[in-house]
Amino acid sequence: MFDVRCGIVGCGVVAHNKYIPAVKRYGILEAVCDIREVRARRTAEVWGARSYFTDLIDMLEKADLDVVFILTGMDMHADHVIEAARMGKHILVQKPLATSLDKLREVIETVERAKVKVLVEPSVHLNPIYSRALNLLGDIGSPYWFMAGFGRHPPSWGEHTFFSRGGGGPLFDLGVYEVSLLTFLLGPAMRVTAMGRISISELDLIDDEYLNHHLPESVSKNVWEIIASAPRTRRIKVEVEDNIMVLMEMVRGTVGVVISNYVTPREFSRPSRAEIYGSNGFIDIPVHSSRNPVISGAVKTRDGVKPISVDGASLGLTEHNGWFSWDYYEASVKHLLECIVEDREPLPNIYWGAHVSEILIKSIESIRSGRSMDITLRF
Numbered sequence: 001m002f003d004v005r006c007g008i009v010g011c012g013v014v015a016h017n018k019y020i021p022a023v024k025r026y027g028i029l030e031a032v033c034d035i036r037e038v039r040a041r042r043t044a045e046v047w048g049a050r051s052y053f054t055d056l057i058d059m060l061e062k063a064d065l066d067v068v069f070i071l072t073g074m075d076m077h078a079d080h081v082i083e084a085a086r087m088g089k090h091i092l093v094q095k096p097l098a099t100s101l102d103k104l105r106e107v108i109e110t111v112e113r114a115k116v117k118v119l120v121e122p123s124v125h126l127n128p129i130y131s132r133a134l135n136l137l138g139d140i141g142s143p144y145w146f147m148a149g150f151g152r153h154p155p156s157w158g159e160h161t162f163f164s165r166g167g168g169g170p171l172f173d174l175g176v177y178e179v180s181l182l183t184f185l186l187g188p189a190m191r192v193t194a195m196g197r198i199s200i201s202e203l204d205l206i207d208d209e210y211l212n213h214h215l216p217e218s219v220s221k222n223v224w225e226i227i228a229s230a231p232r233t234r235r236i237k238v239e240v241e242d243n244i245m246v247l248m249e250m251v252r253g254t255v256g257v258v259i260s261n262y263v264t265p266r267e268f269s270r271p272s273r274a275e276i277y278g279s280n281g282f283i284d285i286p287v288h289s290s291r292n293p294v295i296s297g298a299v300k301t302r303d304g305v306k307p308i309s310v311d312g313a314s315l316g317l318t319e320h321n322g323w324f325s326w327d328y329y330e331a332s333v334k335h336l337l338e339c340i341v342e343d344r345e346p347l348p349n350i351y352w353g354a355h356v357s358e359i360l361i362k363s364i365e366s367i368r369s370g371r372s373m374d375i376t377l378r379f
């Protein structure tokens with residue numbers, strides 16, 4: 001437990017499911033903020049925050065905060081980081097850091113000037129599965145190509161968060177995990193070319209009113225159970241490409257594809273994985289799986305082919321209810337609060353988060369312009 005006063009902006013699904021419980025475990029939940037007044041108030045009541053707000057600037061001015069957790073829609077992250085940094089607050093921001101290049105530049109300049117600590121999710125650097133994959137990469141020789149991706153059904157909530165043209169869609173939401181891992185393992189990207197389309201143009205979502213009242217039940221109930229049993233009464237139009245493929249060329253020469261979509265039926269979801277093939281073998285890494293992750297693969301030896309199989313127990317993951325898992329949200333909260341108390345820089349740093357965002361933003365630009373795009377930021 002750290003003596004760090006925390007504020008949450010965006011009291012939606014991930015706040016209730018992951019960050020608020022972790023903040024309660026490791027820090028002090030001082031204030032919460034959501035533009036939906038009833039959601040902010042109910043969240044404060046059930047989770048025991050001292051105050052609640054409906055405007056971030058109001059919270060930054062009035063609540064006594066050391067750190068702000070930015071859990072709003074993807075196209076709002078950059079503005080909220082800028083506002084929090086200007087007020088001298090440390091920051092955890094959910095992915096992506098920004099959804100436009102202008103905002104990305106402004107975020108970096110503001111954070112550099114403010115000298116605050118910023119952790120950009122997902123915190124791949126803290127993940128024991130990815131660290132082991134980095135070690136195994138040496139065994140597969142020169143990494144020539146990769147194939148990564150996650151195909152799933154669309155979320156049933158968050159019209160603006162997931163389906164708005166300015167910053168929604170599966171690439172910012174899901175592809176970010178594979179892109180983050182690939183840059184962690186293979187170094188920066190130098191070029192992207194992407195294709196995408198809207199394959200499912202209308203969807204029925206859970207009404208906001210329903211979530212305002214039922215999400216705070218997460219204090220004693222699993223969020224996914226609340227969502228699974230909710231009626232879907234609100235028809236929306238999907239504004240952003242929901243079916244995307246990105247070709248990436250890395251600075252060090254590896255080429256590959258990242259697939260991200262919201263159009264794969266639940267029954268056939270493709271789990272989030274990254275396969276990397278090298279001159280001497282391959283590894284297959286679970287990217288965003290929650291239960292019993294196993295790194296698999298094979299390498300050539302003098303006697304033939306030796307399989308690779310590293311399970312949750314040998315990765316040192318925590319066992320819970322009979323399965324091993326890694327909770328990146330909890331690890332990030334603990335790490336950031338530790339860094340604030342010990343005055344250390346958190347991992348990953350903002351330059352890595354900015355590089356990942358540039359890849360995502362330029363992939364969307366590539367879809368809409370039909371051109372390949374160079375990636376210029378480095379970490």
Ligand SMILES: NC(=O)c1ccc[n+]([C@@H]2O[C@H](COP(=O)([O-])OP(=O)(O)OC[C@H]3O[C@@H](n4cnc5c(N)ncnc54)[C@H](O)[C@@H]3O)[C@@H](O)[C@H]2O)c1
Nearest residue numbers: 010011012013014015033034035071072073074094158161
């Ligand atoms: N849901 C998940 O499991 C999950 C997992 C990983 C990452 N994320 C990321 O977390 C972020 C939030 O996702 P979510 O599923 O919680 O979405 P959500 O739509 O449930 O929550 C977003 C919340 O932000 C609030 N909000 C919007 N604009 C605001 C503003 N200007 N000021 C204050 N509050 C505002 C909304 O009212 C809503 O309550 C997204 O970036 C998403 O990609 C979500």
